[in-house]
Amino acid sequence: MADHRVLVANRGEIAVRIIRAAHTLGWEAVAVYSDADADALWVRLADEAVHVGPSPASKSYLVADRVVEAAVSSKCDLVHPGYGFLSERAGFAAAVEEAGLAFVGPSADVISRMGDKASARRTAKAADVPVIPGSDEIVDVPDAQRLAEEIGYPVLVKASAGGGGRGIRMVDGPGELAVAVTESKNEARSSFGDDAVYLEKAVLDARHIEVQVMADSRGHVTHAGERDCSVQRRRQKLLEEAPAADLDPDTRHAMVEASVRLAREIGYVGAGTIEYLVTADHFYFMEMNTRIQVEHPISEQVTGVDLVAEQLRVAAGEELSFDGDAQAAEGVAFEFRINAEDPDNAFFPSPGTLTRLDVPGGPGIRVETGFVAGGAVAPYYDSLLAKLVVHGRDRQEAVARSVQALGELCVEGVSTTRDVHLRLLEDSSLKDGPVTTSWLEGFLASS
Amino acid sequence: MTNVPTPLPGVFYRKPSPDADEFAHPGDQVEEGQVIGLIEVMKSFSELKAPAGGTVQEFLVEDGDEVTVGQDVAVIE
Numbered sequence: 128m129a130d131h132r133v134l135v136a137n138r139g140e141i142a143v144r145i146i147r148a149a150h151t152l153g154w155e156a157v158a159v160y161s162d163a164d165a166d167a168l169w170v171r172l173a174d175e176a177v178h179v180g181p182s183p184a185s186k187s188y189l190v191a192d193r194v195v196e197a198a199v200s201s202k203c204d205l206v207h208p209g210y211g212f213l214s215e216r217a218g219f220a221a222a223v224e225e226a227g228l229a230f231v232g233p234s235a236d237v238i239s240r241m242g243d244k245a246s247a248r249r250t251a252k253a254a255d256v257p258v259i260p261g262s263d264e265i266v267d268v269p270d271a272q273r274l275a276e277e278i279g280y281p282v283l284v285k286a287s288a289g290g291g292g293r294g295i296r297m298v299d300g301p302g303e304l305a306v307a308v309t310e311s312k313n314e315a316r317s318s319f320g321d322d323a324v325y326l327e328k329a330v331l332d333a334r335h336i337e338v339q340v341m342a343d344s345r346g347h348v349t350h351a352g353e354r355d356c357s358v359q360r361r362r363q364k365l366l367e368e369a370p371a372a373d374l375d376p377d378t379r380h381a382m383v384e385a386s387v388r389l390a391r392e393i394g395y396v397g398a399g400t401i402e403y404l405v406t407a408d409h410f411y412f413m414e415m416n417t418r419i420q421v422e423h424p425i426s427e428q429v430t431g432v433d434l435v436a437e438q439l440r441v442a443a444g445e446e447l448s449f450d451g452d453a454q455a456a457e458g459v460a461f462e463f464r465i466n467a468e469d470p471d472n473a474f475f476p477s478p479g480t481l482t483r484l485d486v487p488g489g490p491g492i493r494v495e496t497g498f499v500a501g502g503a504v505a506p507y508y509d510s511l512l513a514k515l516v517v518h519g520r521d522r523q524e525a526v527a528r529s530v531q532a533l534g535e536l537c538v539e540g541v542s543t544t545r546d547v548h549l550r551l552l553e554d555s556s557l558k559d560g561p562v563t564t565s566w567l568e569g570f571l572a573s574s
Numbered sequence: 575m576t577n578v579p580t581p582l583p584g585v586f587y588r589k590p591s592p593d594a595d596e597f598a599h600p601g602d603q604v605e606e607g608q609v610i611g612l613i614e615v616m617k618s619f620s621e622l623k624a625p626a627g628g629t630v631q632e633f634l635v636e637d638g639d640e641v642t643v644g645q646d647v648a649v650i651e
Contacts (some may be wrong), residue, residue, distance in 0.1 A: 182640050183585045435615065466614070476616035478583055506584040510616040522592055 129155045131443055133231070135200035137172065137209030138188060139497035139515060141419070142169035147208045148435035157201040159194060161187035163505040168497050175201050182507045188212045191219045195226050199548065205442055207231040207435075211509065214418040215242055216488035218531040231442040232397045233417050240393065241415040243449070244286050245490070246323065251412040256394040257405065261327035261412040263513075271308050271326060272301060278328045286306050286315035287323040294318060297318045297329055330411060330561045331402040335359065336371045341434065341451075343441040344394045348387050350451035351426040351434060353379060356402075357564050358551070360474065365464055365567060366548065369425040370456045372522060372561050374405070376484060382410050383451070389415070398423070398438045398547050404564075428460035432524055450543045459525040465513040467504045469542035477542040478506040486537035491518040504541050512543060526552060550574060576626045577608045578648040584615035586622075588637040596637075602630045610648060612642065624650055 132155040135145045142158060145170055149156040158173035163182035170176040177197035182185030185393035188194070191213055192434070198206050206223045208214035208231065232238070241247045252258050261282075262274045275282045275298070284307045286294025294315040296307035308324060316322040339351040355371035356364045386401040389412075400420050402413040423434050432449050441447065468474040484500040496513035498504065503511060517532055519525030533549050551557050554570060576585040580586065588596045598610045602613050604624045611633075617650040635641055 183587075183638060286575055317594075320589065476618050478615060506582070506615045508616065 131155070131202045131205060131439070132157060132174075132201070132204040133205040133207050133439060134194070134201065134228075135159065135169065135209070136169065136171065136188070136194045136198075136206050137214075138164055138508065139511065140495045141209040141421075141497075142167075142173060143497050144495060145209060145439075146172045146431060148439060150280070152436055152439060154439065157198070157203055159188065159197050161507075163321055163468065163503070163507060167366060167502070170501055177201055178500045182214065182505065184507060186563045191216065191222055194219075195222050195228075198228055198421065199226055203228060205229045205231055205439070206443075207439065208418065210416075210418050210421060215416070217242065218403040225351075229442050231438050233393075233395050234401065237393050237395060243287075243307075244285075244414070247414055248412070248429045250393060251389060251415075252399055254389045256389050256401075256412045257410060259327050259330055259413075262325050266308070266326055268305050268308050271304055274326050275301065275315065278326060281329040281331070281344075283327045283329045284324050285327055286311060286319060286321075287325055288315065288319035289571075294569065313408040330404045330406060330563070332413075333406045334371070335364075335402065335562055336374065336405045336410070337400045337402040337420075338382055339423065340386050340390045340391050340395065340399045340401065340436070340439055341418075341441070341447060342397065342399075343444055344381070344396050344444060344448045344519040346391075347447045347506060348391045348395065349447055350383050350387055351430045351432055351449075352423055352456050353382060354422055355561060356422060357562050358557070358567050358572065359564050360567050363556050365466075365544065366551065367422040367425055367462045369429050369460050369555050371405075371458075374561075379406065379412060385410075385412075393530055397441060398434055417522070420464050421511070424514065424516040425460035425462045428455060428491075428493070428516060429456040429458055431457070457541055459521045460516060460518040461525055461529055462546045463515040463517070464511060464530065465515055465548075466542065466544045467512045467534065468510050468544055469539040470544055470547045473541075474544070475505065475511050478504050479541040479544070480504070481538065483537055483539035485535065485537040486513070487515070487532035487533070489528070491525070492516075492532050493518070512538065512541070515548075518538075526558060576628065576650045577643050577646040578610065578622070578625060578650060579646050580613050580622060581616050582613045583621055584613050584641060585641045585646055586610040586635045586637070586639055586641045587614065587619075588633065598630050600630050600632050604628065604630055604650065608627075621624070622647065625648060627648065 144157040158176040213219040217239035218229040219236040223230040284296040312322040342348040358366040493516040579606040
């Protein structure tokens with residue numbers, strides 16, 4: 128009998144990843160699956176698998192009661208939510224704990240505190256973490272004008288309940304403000320049922336850099352360095368790098384310190400990521416993701432720490448096994464998101480059957496996927512097909528290995544983002560160093 | 575009678591958001607090109623439009639159900 132048995136409340140590559148980590152610790156892992164995923168790789172790798180419903184995620188992976196019931200009936204003592212799905216729902220974390228199981232992540236209270244934009248911003252500010260200058264309060268047309276003058280144009284009007292880029296308006300000057308506030312409120316009301324909006328200074332030409340934190344339940348908090356996720360399209364990350372190239376060491380140090388301080392202040396437990404916008408001379412808190420992130424493997428490559436195994440260990444009450452301050456990042460790692468999308472058709476999703484899936488290999492090459500050749504890429508879930516993670520002793524070696532690995536990767540049956548990555552690597556802007564969050568869209572428009 | 579097939583596989587929705595009203599109900603008059611539902615493919619939402627004007631007879635798929643390419647989701651008369 129293993130020491131622990133964890134329910135993997137997710138699917139795809141992250142389900143495979145969690146099962147591997149559990150088995151590495153000598154634990155057992157129980158998978159969940161929908162109708163569409165009955166023959167999936169993670170179902171095969173798990174020690175037991177529980178069916179949780181029909182194919183649409185809203186009827187299976189997102190049904191909290193059924194997932195908790197699966198954990199209880201399969202005699203698990205922990206639940207790992209992965210990313211997406213139920214991972215940032217405070218109610219799910221609470222339900223897991225109420226059922227007498229450990230949730231792999233922070234408390235429900237911390238999830239809700241950091242999940243609401245306004246409350247996360249207040250919390251960061253209170254922990255002395257720099258936030259983007261803005262109105263802390265909800266604004267209406269009359270006071271927006273005065274606040275915008277104080278903050279300085281350009282400003283963003285943002286929905287308080289927002290997400291996915293909806294309800295956001297950029298305003299360059301006072302003439303456009305009233306219309307933007309009204310439009311943003313309307314969009315927020317129809318999208319989120321809540322028309323509260325606030326103002327924030329538009330930070331242009333910034334990099335997206337995030338810090339990986341990790342904490343145990345005994346009060347220890349550490350970090351696994353930072354990642355640069357500036358290569359984005361419509362706020363969706365496509366390629367990530369660790370550590371952030373050419374980042375001023377003082378800025379890096381201050382960001383890491385701020386992140387550890389924030390995690391400590393809120394009594395954080397588990398893996399978390401604090402996202403910042405970074406300009407030439409400032410960094411600003413954007414948000415905290417209270418879960419493991421898609422791009423965690425690049426931090427693992429440069430630190431040598433298995434972050435998912437660490438999540439499981441601390442959820443079981445054990446102590447942190449590493450100290451981020453005591454070790455420098457070794458080499459450079461990239462993650463390329465291979466999505467089942469058609470870059471020639473505005474990245475429209477491309478479900479289908481994988482008639483071929485040849486993955487690359489060699490030194491420094493790691494592939495994370497939940498798929499095998501012959502499997503179906505179902506239309507019900509997100510489009511992430513595989514993550515190609517490449518590590519080199521320096522940036523040049525990592526780029527050379529990436530070009531080779533992307534060339535070896537062969538996917539047939541669905542369209543993928545592979546060729547976009549190859550084109551990005553040929554471009555000197557990315558090869559020569561850091562880019563900002565607006566770079567990729569410009570690159571795609573001009574090529 | 576005009577059947578309305580979905581050109582995409584995925585999940586069919588009759589409402590623009592969970593708390594909103596349905597785009598159209600049986601008995602409603604719709605015009606050609608009017609949106610009568612959404613198809614979600616891998617978190618990407620596409621509008622399903624009426625291929626012809628007329629009266630909605632019925633919906634063949636429930637809100638939130640899975641659909642395959644070419645499957646009829648509604649009938650317009």
